[in-house]
Amino acid sequence: MPSRPIQHQLEDLSRTKFKITLPCEWVFRDKYNDYGIDGEVEIFDKDGKSTGLLFFVQLKATQSANKKLVKTVKFNVDTLNYYRSLPVPVLIARYDATNDCFLTMWAHEIDLFYAIKAQKSISVRFREGSEWEVQDKQNIVFFLEKHRALAKQNLPIPIPTIVTIDKKSTFIINNYTLKGDIINKLAEHNDIIKTTHDHHEALIDILINAEQVIVRVLGDPRCTFQYTPPEDKILLVEEITDLILIGIAGAIAQREMNDLAAKIIFSGNISEKVSRNLNILQLFLPHLLRSSYYDSALKLISSVLQDDKSCILEFITHTCILISLNRTNEKQASAIESFLFNCAEISKTIDKQKYGTNLYNIGNFYRSKHLPRKAIKFYLRARKFQPAYYKQGYFFAELGGLFFHINKFKISASFYKKALEIESKKDWIPLYADALMFCGNYQESLNTLDPYINSEKNCADEWVLKNFFLDNIVNNFKVKSQDRNENLANKLADIRLSEKDELRKKLESSLESDFLCALAWYNIAQNHYREADIYSAAVSFIFSSLLSRTDVEGWVNAVSCLLNIKKHDGLIIHTIKTAYAINRESFRSSLYSRLEESCVDSSSIIDALEAIITTCATDKEDAELRIPDEAGKMNDILGLIKKE
Template sequence: MNLPRRTRTHILEDLSVRKFQSLLPEQWIYRTPAHDYGIDGEVEIIDSNGYTTGKKFLVQLKATDEENETKALKLRMKMSSLNYFNQLEVPILIVRYLAKSGSIYTRWLHSLNPNDDTKAEKSFCMLFREKDKWTDVSAEKRLNELEAYHSIKRHLLQKPFLIAVKIDSKASLSQYTAKFATKIIGSSKQLRCPFSFSLVSSLDEKTTSFIEIFDEEYYINLAGVGSFRAHFQPPNDTADLDRLLSDIYVALAFILQRLSHVKEAEGLYDAYINSSSLRDSKPIFFSYIATKIQLNNIPDAIKYVVEIEKKSTNKDDGFNLAQFGLSLVISQTPKEQMNAVISAYEDLIESTDDPLVLATYYYNIGNCLRGNDYNREAIKHYLKAAKTNSDYKLRPYWKKELAGLFFMIGKYRTSNKLYAQSIESENTPENNVLYADSLMLAGNYRQALIILEENATQLNVRNSEWFLKIICLEYLISRYGVEVQKKQGEAGREFIEKSSEKEVLSFIKTKNALCPDSQFFIGTKLIEREEFEEACYCFLVSAFSDEHYKPSWLHAMGCAFNANLTGLLSLILEVASRKWGIEIVSEFFEQFPSSGEFNELALKLIQHCEEYISTFKDNQFEVRLGGSESSNSIVLDKVTT
């Protein structure tokens, strides 16, 4: 007879829970959660008088039968678990139970750091040491660490934040040991320093944040949440001591920035970065820029990047770093401050005669101008980049971006030629639909339709705009019998006001089927006859021909609604909300009488459009490095205002 069998895994789990609970102070409460999503327990801290403190932490228990202690103290877990744990806003204690010895080792999950632990693409390895073994003082130590964690994770940093300083007498400070000790202690007493340093001879269970100086190395740990380790050269004079002190403060600024205490980080950076040997290091480079961007201090960020580039001895590395830094600043700079970025590039242009570097500066000025809708000026700088470095003409992205700029200023034939050249190198559905768009606006309706029908369904992200343009092109070809048209300008409102419907239709057929005013006029006439479906097509053509005129979109929505074309209405709402913002949905519904039914429909459509818009990456900025043969790119998130 088969009976249920208790596995060794279950036995180990029970042993680890009972062992850990037995080690906790008797006042503390251990609870087992009803639902286990990787969390095995919750501990609530009760003080010695029996009062609740409001302090809690979660527990992840990991038991092992491994007899080799070195192996047993290495705990490998999935990155998916780490990602999940990081979403929980409660400290998590990782408990390692060694069944052979009955020992318990503990570490906070937030103490993971590259100095002690390793991370791979799909997993991480947490290393436990002898200091992590549970002893009689471990509960007190974990409580102190918990309080320090909450102190540094607060929205406002508790000041002064206490940090112990331990200096090994055998450290490479040599005869400067005492002098440095007095320097670092005294520095924390300066105005607005967020820290208070105290010299200690050893790190005990009450020590939660510390700076340790030994050999030719220093290690900073703030409440186990942020750490920094670096080497230093043995000092030869007091100037070297000042540099080491600056390095430590810059490292502290780095940790604070990562913990979102950016105002305090900026204060330390401003005071110490210019005298620090860490000034040119990549981690500090990006942290400093991020700090200034977060505080909207764009000029400081730009000045710093320019100085780094000018001082760089390794021009290839320094140039790419400066390029990436300025691109990062661009991606986060509000439009009203973009002139400062352009000025920075112009300053850099004055400092170099390297054509490859110059060309990249011209190209990126073009990017800045393009982002601010100065399309004609952007074109000039794109062309200047190619003139300075002809390799740009071989780069598909340069052709594609230049094609987009010509499209924006209404030079559709030049645009489709450049798109066609780009497709020769990168024949993707994304490039093809842009090519078709330029063909459509240039009057090549049949060719545009064929390309859109072949590629619109092949895109990585569904884009309803292309399906609407397919509908418009089918309508133009079937209604007016025009497949190719050499457009002859727009009719103008004066002409339309004086003309009959027949005369406007003749203008559309013979001169310009994409004339926005003409199509809008015909749409209004069709509404009068309640021919809503065809009217909807007219308003869509008008909308795509002049995307700055919102009434075309609202009329198209209304006609689709009246014609009961729910699928078409959904497409129009999706495209219009992406172009005009989600407010256009509520604006459309304002024409209807207020009722629960319409309100419910409006809310559903707003939610639907929000979900549609979220599938696009309109808030991203691509940084490109390298040439036509080795082009690399990094995607950054743009600032949102």
């Protein structure tokens, strides 16, 4: 007969036993399909009302009689990191079947500071007093309430903090005097921190020994500093106090409370100490630059860069700036702009190639701010000082994009062509084809784009539509190229005062002047619609919208027409996804409003359209920061960071 493994029996027994130990107001729910989680406990008050407080439980059962084995559990480091990432705290409960009791600890209290970098597992030992049955369950409630406040970034200010000095450690003064002096020193920052002796009140606890200052947030060891105690009493107190403040700021910053962290750094008079330690400064940079203290942060970094010969900090700062940049915050942009120019000035007399790199990064900043003419100016200046750019495909591709945005299509096409000659990057092919199309080289554009569309499974829907558009121009209208006359085409396409008999002729003449005249295609679409040729109207509205990408009405008209025909060759999906990718919510709301006005029962249609729209990825223009490697190749370190 089949037998059931002992370990499975123990696991079920531990689950039953743990439920019994809970207060009657608490509810345990089994979780069988969650990775590393056996149950969930929800806390209700004495009146049976939910408090909204929850914690997860990971049960570990043993029937060993060896006390050392009972008190030790082995965990995968990845599992512990997973527990720390969860929004709900995880209680590890070790069931000792021999003595019928539980030992417990919170997963986030396990300190991975000493784990070797490549270490896959770690042995964890339960502390004395960790017996679950003797713990006051009200303390669990206090802990969960503080955890919830921390998760919501709703900290009490000043932050209750408890300071403990290891009794086994010896200093040049006795531990009680040292603790008192540290508390008095911290009192100078009583608008941010208040010391307490009440463990239930404290959100942060500080453990000090002769080698380390450890900062814990609700038991979570967020920051650990190694230090050598000074032999002078005053310096000792200042050193430990500064490390406490830096540790609290770091722990808070890791919780993305960037403004509070920056306030501690800049109002606590520890910014100079932070600036002297490159490793600490690097850790704080992203948070300081995302705070309202970014101006102070940039000034601090500028002072450091005067002596930074390695340039590492400068590159890291540029990275953080581009990641943190808020395009709508002009004050922030102005501060960043000044900082970048300052970096360039510092490097100008030291290293011409580095100066060229800094000029490029200024251009990159302007590109991210959608200021193409300024960006072009600094890109072109950069290559005079940094010859490596002449060998970089991305450099010419970026210039191609910038010249495209200022309607210099021939220059744009030449730069894209040069980029592809240096590096055959697939993403540049449709951009090159687009530039060729706006040059009037329709056949060459189609020859470039069509193979790309046929070979790429996940190409953007806009390129599929443009390929369809080019195919119509070349194969239906038999036009391979054209010297575009935009002004004449727009003049002819304006048919507001034209007689009905001459409309078609004027619109045909408009296309003969410029097949990329959006107004002509829009009016052609309206004519087709009046003549009940709905498919032709839809196609013409698509062409018009491709040429005037932010014309929401044109896109809505195209989709509305396609919804009224049975056969549309998949055009409707490409059209919806392209329109939404370009115009986002303005397209969605306009389309749904149109449908609600024109359809008796529009809900089923809207549901179907919503299913298409929700598959669209949110396109974000990634900032880039490039630095030369040992071979002189310019690598995008932002891209490398994101891959990590």
